[in-house]
Amino acid sequence: MNKDKTAPAYAIRAGSLTKYYGRVRGIEQVSLTVAKGDFFGFIGPNGAGKSTTIRALLGLIRLDGGQAQIFDLDITKDRRRILERVGYLPSETAFYPGMRVRDVLKLSAGLRKKDCRESAGLLCERLQLDVSRRADELSLGNRKKTAIVCALQHEPELLILDEPTSGLDPLMQREFFEILRERSRLGTTIFLSSHVLSEVQHNCAHAAVIREGKIIAGGSVAELSRTGARRVSVRGRIALESLSGVKDLHLSPESADFLYSGDMQALLAVLAQGEVRDLSISEPELEEVFLHYYMEENSPEERGPQKGGDWK
């Protein structure tokens, strides 16, 4: 990690980023800061504005409002200098026809005027990527691996990852996150955009939640998860009608499963009056917290079956 006291404390600082595609909303007033060395999660359902924010930060699209700096460099004026220090993994990867994986990696390194053969070799070995394969005939997973090596081989100071694990099998996902954690320990800032909340929960220190183009929550992942709500699973018969603060209720004659954010004494009283054969009270997953609290609280008009938006 850079110990220079004059170095910027923030890898990313964005203020009031706004982008419309014609009349269609892209993002509105998006502000966020990512500290240097942070492992930052950017969470939101599909179409929320995650990719638009990233594309704006990378200078692929022009903003209608707002400004942003990466390593204290302006994203419009200093785009080339910023990109020298950034590795980007797009959500969908496409390569030039007729090229082999090794040619793609060589092209990427050539565009950066760097010799990345050693680093690329190590990454390919860990990700089990065959560099002799034709890039346009690769499976989704192998295309993703190629893009990962392109993003990482020049050892950037900031990694921007847009839905990085789509297409990777669980073993490769584990290896990929292991590589990211290693890079994070070495001081690389990681900006992970994902709709898979468990990825963010297990890897990120901080996160921001975007929905319908607006940031609706942000902070440390631990704080974001701390709602006071509990996942309650009961085997037996209980009467929940008198309880307030019940969400995501799955009820059958012999069991009940729900999120509970009401008074704990009231819950205990209801349980005591019922016929409880087994009971489990646990902290909910971050995904449940977002789906049933952040999302609902910020758009009450949309409560119903599609509570959290399209997260898949």
Add this chain to the structure above:
Amino acid sequence: MTIIRHELRQGRIAFAVWTASIAFLLILCILLFPEMKEEMGAVGKMFASMGSFTAAFGMDRLNFGTLTGFYAIECGNILGLGGAFFASLLGVSALAKEERNRTAEFLLTHPVSRARVAAEKLAAVLIQIAAMNLILLGLSLFSVKLIGEEIPWREILLMHGAYTLLQLELAGICFGISAFGRRGGAGIGLGLAAVLYFLNLIANMTKRAAFLKYLTPFGYCEGADLIADGRLSAGPAAAGILFGCIGIAAAFWLYCRKDMH
């Protein structure tokens, strides 16, 4: 230089196919000339009696029985149309293919300015056009020698030079179209080249449409004019250079500002 090398590598098959095709037809035509020369009495009368059709192709002002006349009409059309199609395709796909093939995100998230991307892509287009024309010129001269004719250096160099300028103009215009994005496909490039070719035929048929010579690059490539005047027609050539430059300037202006999809 990385993008130039990459573009040349990506385009090498298309370059080889187009160059080989045009070269094959060009050489075939030149090799047929000795036979045509012997039958020229009858053929010349036939061509001279076809009215507007004769004028459209400039055959009313050229002697089909001479190598320069034959070359201007037969080889000129092959070189003109073939070269125009190839140059248009190169230009119209240069920038647009990145968005169409969804590789723009890959390319433009590397530390290369958009102006540099456009400049290197343009350079790759120009290199391919120059290389194709040099190869075709060399093969033409070789073929003329092969049939035992004296090389009419001035006329041949003038015609090849004019067609190279035509290709550069079309490539420049199509490069501008290419910056508009994914929809700038091959059809637009080929269509534009074909329309400009037919505009010149119309301009040859009637003096009332002579102004079209300023719109179409085929106007300053007219073999009959080149051989008669011994030089390029300055006005239409200048207009052509201007159109090409406008296309290139528009490409740079737009490509450096547009949202990339």
